[in-house]
Amino acid sequence: MSDSPDGPEHLDHVARILRAWARERPDLDVRPLGVIGRLHRLAGHLTDRLLVVYRRYGLGEGDFDVLAALRRAGEPFERAPGELAAYTMVTTGAMTKRIDRLERGGLVTRRPSADDGRARVVALTDAGRELFDEAFTEHMRNERSLLDFLTPEEADQLERLLIRWLAGFEGPRPPRGEP
CATH class of the missing domain: 1.10.10.10 (Winged helix-like DNA-binding domain superfamily/Winged helix DNA-binding domain)
Structure with missing residues (x-):
């Protein structure tokens, strides 16, 4: 876990939680919370932004x-x-x-x-x-704007990582029409 270059007051929400857990439970590796916690928060933000279009x-x-x-x-x-x-x-x-x-x-x-x-x-x-x-x-258009926080290369890299991670849960799918 690394601090923001601007100091600890600029850490994101998850980084502050990680710091607290590292202090309170130094016996545990809480690094997975950094990924899972941020994905969870990101999913909430993405859903909120997607729902705006649906509701329109x-x-x-x-x-x-x-x-x-x-x-x-x-x-x-x-x-x-x-x-x-x-x-x-x-x-x-x-x-x-x-x-x-x-x-x-x-x-x-x-x-x-x-x-x-x-x-x-x-x-x-x-x-x-x-x-x-x-x-x-x-x-x-909305999804494009949400990905604009990343460079095209970062978005491609993230997609490859997510495909790999998701396959661990869902496994390969047979072609359509096959059992």
Whole structure:
């Protein structure tokens, strides 16, 4: 742990916590808190900034995720509710609530599947696609501005590190369509 060149009064929040723990528990290696604590704080800041854009379009984070999963599907911009739940990593119950809300807003529709009349398909409406495309354009500008705190080289390096670290938790994924 190193001090800021301007002195200890300019340490970030996590650095101050690290100093206190080093003083109180010198028997423990508290350095992991430096990485994990800063990532946790950064995640909160990023989420706050991302939500600003979603709210401008009357969307919540979950709504945005559903619309994004449908838009990424390509023509005809539809998926089964179970697929949407898997792509957005929520339960099917939570997905039903999101779809209900988006359907009330006229952004998606539900219809029986052509392959299995008992199954349902969720599709983007024209209004949903237009709203999402506009929101996504602003979302990408917003994400770009958030990365502007780093140089392009730093952003590339950070991405490589995050890919490696995340793989430790999630492991490699099989190609689409394979078990």
